Amino acid sequence: MLRPTFGRRPSEGGGRGPRGAGGRREEAVAGWLLALPFVVVFLVFSLWPMLWSLFMSFTDMTNRDLRSPFNVEFIGFDNFVTVLSSGQFLRGIVNTLVIVVVGVPATIVLGLLLAVALNNGIQRAKPLFRTIYYVPVVTTVVAIAVVWKFLFADQGVFNAVLATVGVDGRPWLTDTFWALPTIILLIVWRSFGFIMVLFLAGLQAIPQDLYDAARVDGASAPRRLFSITVPLLMPTILLAMVLQTVSFLEIFEEPFVTTQGGPLNSTATMSMLVYEFFGFGAYGEAAAASYVLFAIIGLLSLVQFRVLRSRT
Amino acid sequence: MTLTSTRPAAAPTTPEPRRRRRRGSERGRAWRALLYVVLSIGAIVTCSPLLWTLVSAFKPTGQILRSESFWPDPVTLDNFRFLIENPEFPRYFLNSVVVSTSIVVANLLLASAVGYALAKLRFPGRRAVFVAVLLTFMIPAMVLFVPRFVTIAQLGLANTYAGMILPFVVTPISVFIMRQFISQLPDELLEAARIDGAGEIRIFARVFLPLCGPALATVGILTFVTSWNALLWNLVVAQRTDMYTLPVALTVMSQNEGMTNYGALLAGSLVTFAPIVVLFLFFQRYFVSGIATTGIK
Numbered sequence: 001m002l003r004p005t006f007g008r009r010p011s012e013g014g015g016r017g018p019r020g021a022g023g024r025r026e027e028a029v030a031g032w033l034l035a036l037p038f039v040v041v042f043l044v045f046s047l048w049p050m051l052w053s054l055f056m057s058f059t060d061m062t063n064r065d066l067r068s069p070f071n072v073e074f075i076g077f078d079n080f081v082t083v084l085s086s087g088q089f090l091r092g093i094v095n096t097l098v099i100v101v102v103g104v105p106a107t108i109v110l111g112l113l114l115a116v117a118l119n120n121g122i123q124r125a126k127p128l129f130r131t132i133y134y135v136p137v138v139t140t141v142v143a144i145a146v147v148w149k150f151l152f153a154d155q156g157v158f159n160a161v162l163a164t165v166g167v168d169g170r171p172w173l174t175d176t177f178w179a180l181p182t183i184i185l186l187i188v189w190r191s192f193g194f195i196m197v198l199f200l201a202g203l204q205a206i207p208q209d210l211y212d213a214a215r216v217d218g219a220s221a222p223r224r225l226f227s228i229t230v231p232l233l234m235p236t237i238l239l240a241m242v243l244q245t246v247s248f249l250e251i252f253e254e255p256f257v258t259t260q261g262g263p264l265n266s267t268a269t270m271s272m273l274v275y276e277f278f279g280f281g282a283y284g285e286a287a288a289a290s291y292v293l294f295a296i297i298g299l300l301s302l303v304q305f306r307v308l309r310s311r312t
Numbered sequence: 313m314t315l316t317s318t319r320p321a322a323a324p325t326t327p328e329p330r331r332r333r334r335r336g337s338e339r340g341r342a343w344r345a346l347l348y349v350v351l352s353i354g355a356i357v358t359c360s361p362l363l364w365t366l367v368s369a370f371k372p373t374g375q376i377l378r379s380e381s382f383w384p385d386p387v388t389l390d391n392f393r394f395l396i397e398n399p400e401f402p403r404y405f406l407n408s409v410v411v412s413t414s415i416v417v418a419n420l421l422l423a424s425a426v427g428y429a430l431a432k433l434r435f436p437g438r439r440a441v442f443v444a445v446l447l448t449f450m451i452p453a454m455v456l457f458v459p460r461f462v463t464i465a466q467l468g469l470a471n472t473y474a475g476m477i478l479p480f481v482v483t484p485i486s487v488f489i490m491r492q493f494i495s496q497l498p499d500e501l502l503e504a505a506r507i508d509g510a511g512e513i514r515i516f517a518r519v520f521l522p523l524c525g526p527a528l529a530t531v532g533i534l535t536f537v538t539s540w541n542a543l544l545w546n547l548v549v550a551q552r553t554d555m556y557t558l559p560v561a562l563t564v565m566s567q568n569e570g571m572t573n574y575g576a577l578l579a580g581s582l583v584t585f586a587p588i589v590v591l592f593l594f595f596q597r598y599f600v601s602g603i604a605t606t607g608i609k
């Protein structure tokens with residue numbers, strides 16, 4: 001590092017320590033130097049693409065325009081009209097909302113019950129169970145999605161298990177009704193451990209005295225759950241809701257690998273359709289679709305933050 | 313739904329006399345035993361997809377679907393042999409290793425630098441930089457990948473390691489974790505080092521960085537897991553098969569209708585997720601501390 005020469009700038013307010021204002025300037029230079037890589041990456045790979053994408057969404061840009069990106073026509077809102085009037089995209093919105101509406105509560109209820117169970121009276125085995133339940137969260141989604149195809153195949157293990165209890169199986173992932181629930185099961189499977197750990201952390205903040213007092217008063221276990229745990233955990237529950245909703249609105253890998261959106265678009269999600277427009281080389285439409293997705297995510301998180309603020 | 317939802321639901325609905333407070337340890341013990349049973353069944357169900365893969369990867373392909381027994385009979389290494397002899401597969405593994413480790417090393421260096429600057433240094437525009445961190449947090453990957461790809465393609469980086477690595481060399485989560493950790497270190501360290509006449513960059517590298525062990529471990533592990541598991545970006549950038557990472561290769565293989573070597577597919581899945589699961593089992597406290605500081609996976 002170059003030491004700035006002394007006395008070049010008038011000292012501001014007397015300075016502190018031996019280097020005074022010179023030190024302050026050196027601090028600013030160092031701050032920028034250390035922050036520079038992040039700033040460059042932010043400008044090149046986040047800010048610029050976001051603005052570029054907004055521009056693209058109003059043009060007829062395709063993959064053939066990569067070499068001369070400014071040689072495109074402005075077509076106003078045509079891309080948004082195309083996207084929003086595409087039956088496929090609307091189906092994608094509906095499917096994604098189903099995933100959120102079913103998946104988020106399922107994940108949160110499961111995570112909450114497990115956290116409460118682990119927090120009550122099984123101190124010694126708690127770390128073991130926490131580890132096991134957390135494994136799906138770190139496991140490569142794509143690899144498990146491949147496995148899911150085998151587990152829920154017509155001749156797969158799941159149907160074999162059902163057969164032993166006398167239930168007729170079905171080809172889960174190729175059935176227009178059952179494919180989406182089968183994928184939601186995968187999504188819940190790989191998410192509840194995260195929520196459980198979030199709740200375990202939240203539970204540590206609830207004083208044990210409350211439970212002791214409730215027990216003395218004769219409150220039953222379900223009563224203690226609904227009158228103490230759930231209300232005091234509400235901030236964490238709402239945080240979990242927001243986090244899960246945002247991540248489920250973006251669901252891509254699970255349906256993409258297992259069903260590719262089929263059969264008959266019954267598992268296509270918003271993200272998959274953005275990818276599809278992109279894959280066809282229709283960059284303008286893909287950009288428009290991604291902004292629609294962004295708007296939906298933004299809107300829903302805003303609503304949830306409002307709720308969160310009014311409830312806590 | 314069916315399998316997972318039945319298990320913890322049993323916990324709170326256990327019959328329990330409401331008024332009569334018969335506190336005997338007998339009931340407590342029965343209750344605990346039931347909890348253990350329910351949690352154990354849940355644990356087995358949760359792990360069953362992974363265990364099934366582990367076992368089935370050693371079965372002959374013909375036995376994987378509609379198999380008579382859970383255990384492989386005979387145990388075979390054919391599936392793994394197929395992968396290794398396939399000239400492309402070792403390359404996929406190598407690509408995954410190169411991309412993930414580069415992203416990890418870059419994040420350790422760059423995220424600690426900007427995290428330190430945000431936590432300890434005063435410089436004009438610091439707030440703007442922090443806002444940039446938060447903004448990148450909030451932009452969904454799905455929204456970014458189309459224009460990001462256009463940028464990468466124009467820079468001539470499609471189908472290159474650089475194209476797969478550069479957008480993630482300093483992720484907002486890493487910056488956040490480093491900033492949180494460094495702000496908790498005492499300012500006195502900085503002042504003392506300045507009085508000793510150390511340069512600013514030197515103070516960061518020699519005084520603060522050595523104290524950041526736990527945060528660096530968290531950042532390293534989180535970024536490794538994220539980039540090892542990532543699909544979308546690599547799927548977009550790596551269009552030539554020799555640039556595929558493991559998740560991309562698995563996706564392409566499993567979507568190929570003609571791919572009937574189920575054994576190889578399962579062995580490939582196992583090879584992909586096993587390193588991460590092992591890493592998790594050894595370093596799990598860093599996984600959890602990542603959640604504690606950011607609230608994000």
